[in-house]
Amino acid sequence: MNFIADLHIHSRFSRATSKALNARHLAAWARCKGISVLGTGDFTHPQWRAELAEQLERDEASGLYRLRGEPEQLDVLAGGPVTNVNAEKPLFMLQAEISSIYKRHGKVRKVHNLIYVRTLEDAEKLSLRLEQIGNLHSDGRPILGLDSRDLLEIMLECAEDAVMIPAHVWTPWFALFGSKSGFDRLTDCYGDLSEHIFALETGLSSDPEMNRLVSQLDGYALVSNSDAHSGANLGREANLFAGQPSYAGIFEALRATARRQPQDALDCRFLGTMEFYPDEGKYHLDGHRACNVVLEPRESRKLGNICPECGKPLTVGVLHRVWELADREEPPLLEHEPEARPLIPLAEVVGEILGVGVTSRRVRERYGSLLRELGPELDILCRMPEQEIRAHWEPLGEAVARMRRGQVFRQGGYDGEYGVVRVFTPEE
Template identity: 30%
Template sequence: MILNADLHVHSCFSMASSKDMVIDNIAPQAKLKGLQLMGTGDALHLGWLEIIENSTKYIGDGIYSTEDCDFVLTTEIEGEKKIHHLILIPTIEIARELGEKLVSVNKYKDGRPRTKMNGKEIMDLAKEHDCLVGPAHAFTPWTGIYKAFDSVHDCYGQKPDFFELGLSADSNMADTVKELQDIPFLSNSDAHSPWPHRLGREFNQIELEDISFSSLKSSIKQNKIKANYGLVANLGKYHMTACTKCYKLIDPELAIENKLKCSCGGTIKKGVDFRISQAATWDKPHHPDFRPPYIHLMPLAEIISMVYDKGVTTKTVQRKWKELIDNIGNEIEILINTPIEKIARVNSDLVPAIEAFRDKSLHISPGGGGKYGEISFDKELREKEVEKSKNLTLDNF
């Protein structure tokens, strides 16, 4: 069987997460998105484990099921140097054992526990309990592995089970780095709210023998990921080098020359695109034979928001989104496969935008510094934004 899986989200117990991130909201929204398997996130938090037990039915081999979708236990841990690690866990019993052994001051306060353990120690602990482990959003400038290391081996001492790309990167970018050639890539949403423009904005299409932790583990290790789906990389909020205060895009070399301080007084963060260029072995991607296609997505609600010039969470956008879902089906099908004439019968206003998304003619003002990129039909706006960052000098910085 082939199913869609988003394996990295957070619960209501994580800092900066919505109080609505509970199973009873996540599961039905996952179904509307077109996802069949979800990571629980935050599986070392005792309060969250209790909610999982009360809101799902355990059907064996690591799967906690609801009427709308199935769940597998996952957690993100912040380790030494503030690097984030993603762990896939076989059962609640093992999650509790991991929690007991994790050296952390906040493991029962925050859904994402912090520890002084390094990557090798975290990997050893995970492997001891038959878990899968790898770097979370690996290129992100605040908490990604490449923030602090030039190699995944320097962090873990060995190859991780997988490598999560993060919202600001895709396979074409990551496959310029030679050391990643034999590591499976995961693309997950890292969602902090259950709403359609967050949940499943990145996901994996995986071939499984059956719905079980054992099958999921085997499929990841045997490279049975059939496709990675994710944001167009420059929509990611750390894609370009930019100021974290005024969000001005800045040439990376100029930023370094200016000691990563912006003229507005803010801190400049290196973009994912620049960090990958520093780590890259080749100018162009070298995809290994097993690497699946990377299929770019944009949240449907974001496209509706652009067309109607209304905020994503406004009643107008949410109503238009629900009309499409109710009349056509899940979001992934609408974005990628539904015939345009069928979409037109529900909402003809959206046809030009869906067509532009599919033929890649929508234009993006790139994200950076913590601000997501923005989509529009305005090609000149995008080109001016990029050129402005290239043309900065110390004199006009």
């Protein structure tokens, strides 16, 4: 059995997130998307943790959690169920994101780290430790004046099998390798504890191919998650595994990937990621949103990374930053490297075919009927045979085929502005 895991999301207790984000709502959207294992987000938040303790029960076989009751009935499905959906309710993995802001090597650093723990007891223990350092109540993604290395140490002291994964490592403002307040080398950030890091989240604005230009990352598994702030955005990037989902199994598979070992003998194997086109991410290219300036790395380098409109330093995007740290021209052939599948959200594809906005009522209705008639979104986009989709709706079959081949038109995002990826030409 293959299964999809989205291991970085947020609850309604994080800033700028949907008020609807509770466990029943998340479980319902996970079904729409075809996600079997979902991060809980925000377990350091006391109210959210209490809610999780009330609404989830432990699934002994996997060491993960499952919703006690039934998932919410979503409006988008107009009363019907998603067809061909996994009969089991999705599993939850306890997950949080910490925003660390601190001084290291004479510079202010801002780094987001994802943390996973196996049990609610471990989540409680770690949260009580962190509460002595900063406020966990005001934001589901708390800001702490705590060095990433020290956060890692505290995490390991609280729970031996807890895992840290640096989040969206290339985003300019809040990431391990970010151009504004990150590091050039992973070991500069995590110091003597660096060996405990074995996976990196590539983020929406980069994909594995770009990351592999940087040889210092060869020994890390590259994962992708949605970082969703609403149900509809779950799974816009995700991870594909084979075998039985479990807390230990998922991380064992990622460790094996990092060590470039074969995974055939494992209960759970990492097959790769489903990737947003990096161009569509908010920080792919360089620029200034307020000045309406967007530049390719080559052009901004010529300008000394200064905005030609306002004369201030540009927001240097992910592509530029990857090239700064890259020591290869082409991605190498690494042993046992998992596969990356490109993805455009189904609602965007439907909106393009219908010629209307992605949030319009027509898109919502068509999206709902596709899930009721064909199955979960990621199944349609990534697994379903092209002919089967064509037989149902020819233009969608054509769009999915082009998307899978990478035959798309791209306009890169920059300085917080999402990019645009289209499947058809305006004439079509």
